[in-house]
Amino acid sequence: MERLGAGPTSGGRTTLEDPAHTSADGSVAPTGAPGERRDDEEEAAPPGLIRHVLQGIPLRRRVGILVSVGGGLLVALIAAAVFFTAQRALYDQLDESLVQRATVAASGDLADPSLLLRVSSDALAAGEVRVAIVTAGGEFVTLRGNSPPLGAAEVSAARRSPPTSVRTGVIDGEVYRVVAVYAGEDRALVLAQELDPTRRTLSKLAVVLLVAGASGVLLAALTGVAIARAGLRPVERLISATERVARTGDLRPIPVSGGDEIARLTSSFNAMLAALSSSIDRQRRLVADAGHELRTPLTSLRTNLELLMASEQASHRPDAPRLSEQDRAELQADLRAQVDELATLIGDVVELARDDPPEVAAEPLDLADVVERALDRARRRGVAENVTFDVDLASCEVTGDANALERAALNLLDNAAKWSPPGGRVRVTLRAGVAPERPGTAVLEVADAGPGIADEELDLVFERFYRSLDARTMSGSGLGLSIVAQVAERHHGGVSASRAPEGGALLRFWIPRS
Incomplete structure (x- = not known):
């Protein structure tokens, strides 16, 4: 013992x-003073x-x-x-x-x-x-x-x-x-x-777990790469499509597959491409139509200017023919009318070329006052000298751009006066929601006693540069009613054309009331 x-x-x-x-487990615990930082401790990396x-x-x-x-x-x-x-x-x-x-x-x-x-x-x-x-x-x-x-x-x-x-x-x-x-x-x-x-x-188990863990990390890396490739493939298609659009201007839509967020993003991108394509097509048609419409007044203006210049040069030669004072006055009046027509056409083209509404703050106003101002301007114009306006305006409070609404009303009045016979009457009516299918709106109706609009042309009169066969012999550019439709759209309203009881055309313009 x-x-x-x-x-x-x-x-x-x-x-x-x-x-x-x-x-x-047999391991020796570390020693050292409490609170002493070990050398192998590392500070966390900043985020x-x-x-x-x-x-x-x-x-x-x-x-x-x-x-x-x-x-x-x-x-x-x-x-x-x-x-x-x-x-x-x-x-x-x-x-x-x-x-x-x-x-x-x-x-x-x-x-x-x-x-x-x-x-x-x-x-x-x-x-x-x-x-x-x-x-x-x-x-x-x-x-x-x-x-x-x-x-x-x-x-x-x-x-x-x-x-x-x-x-x-x-x-x-x-x-x-x-x-x-x-x-x-x-x-x-x-x-x-x-x-x-x-x-x-335990050592053998540690080796097995280390090998299995390394294999798992490698498998996770391969899985991550595969997931990234599969998940981002639609995004890469979008990137390729945007680069293709920027490089070639090709606006073809991208194929959509599935119903996840990437598919929704692709659908939204296709909608943006469609809107962009539609805007470009409208601009191209506008440029083509404007070029066609500008060619006629420019040709006539050039012809009259050349004739006027030739007469001025002929005045220095005694034996050359000369224009009479009456012909010269008619030629100068024709030039002024063509310049005015050209200025009006250019203004209308510029107005229609704007896809976005002008940056004018909407204000509450009475649409009856706007129509009254348009009537005063229409009466002062030569086209409305031989026309009588039958006016019946009810007060309608709306919110919008007063200048744009006045121009729309003036275009409707000018169109009716142009197609009315001498001494004819143009009926102008403003009511609050007169049409049952459009409650809560202010509706402006302008009816004339002219030849009216053919049934096949009722849906075309508000198109840009559209002019019927009878209208091609008259002054105008075919943009007045297009501006009316554009103003109605910007004010969340609409337009329509039909036959009036007087036998002529009945044009309606409506926008929501306040």
Whole structure:
């Protein structure tokens, strides 16, 4: 029987182990002053730096990197959870086995020191188990060369405070799992088993998890690249389409497949292309029609100017024919009329060429006052000198552009006066919602007693530059009613043409009331 000492001894005596410096798996806890920063601690990278780095990477690679990093972190977390769970399970299984064996041995003859000394040390070594008996006074009995790590925890077990202890100890450079159980008569039976087999099992598991984790990270990277390519392929089609539009001006729509957000984005882009194509087509038609309409007054203007210049040159030669004063006056009046017609045509073209409404703030106004001003202007024009206007205007509060509404009303009045016979009457009516199919609107009706509009032309009179066969012999550009339709559209209203009870044309213009 020997007593536990404070220093190293030979044979069966061992030093007192401090369990506070040994972890459950045999690793040594780090030492150092509290609050002291370790050298291997790194400060977290600022989020701004990560954002800056990602902004310099193409979107497809960015998505692939993020998916790969996310998959890699998930695989690493799963591998770490598996490893620590297996480690805890193996240590718990070993502790349970040692405690059970020590309890059975303590209830038998092995707790007798005299019997323990007769047990062959080779037999215990073959089982990788070391056995000792410790008393409450710190004395112990062990086999020479087969002593387990002993310390204060085993003495406490002999004193039954507590009656069972489990810890990790080191002796002769080997790590053991040490279990002590109370064996009666102020003695404790100590069993210690090497941890090398368990550690080798955990090492193999770590290698397997490392290989599986690396494979998982690689698979996550490949999956991320595949997801990025598949998910961003519609976006790449959109990019190619925009580059094609910018390079060639080709506005063909992009094929749409599926019903996800990318498909909706593609549909929206196709709608934008269709609107852009429609706008370009309208501009082209406007330019072509304007060029055709401008050619006639410009040709006539050039002819009259050349004739006037020729007469001026002929006045310096006595034998050359000369224009009479009446012909010269008629020629000059014709030139002034052609210039006025050309100016009006150019103004109408500029007005219709504007796809967006002019930046004029809408204001509340009475449409009856606007029509009255248009009537005053129409009466002062030569075309309305031989026409009488029958006016019936009701007050209608609307919100809109007063100048645009006045021009629309004036165009309707000019059109009716132009087609009315000499001494004819033009009926002008303004009512609030006179048409049952258009409640809540202010409706302006202008009816004349002229030849009227053919049924097949009722839907065409508001088209740009449209002129019937009878109208081609009269003055005008074919843009007046188009401007009326444009003003109605900008005010969320509409126009229509039909036959009037007087036998002529009945034109309606309506916009919402305030």
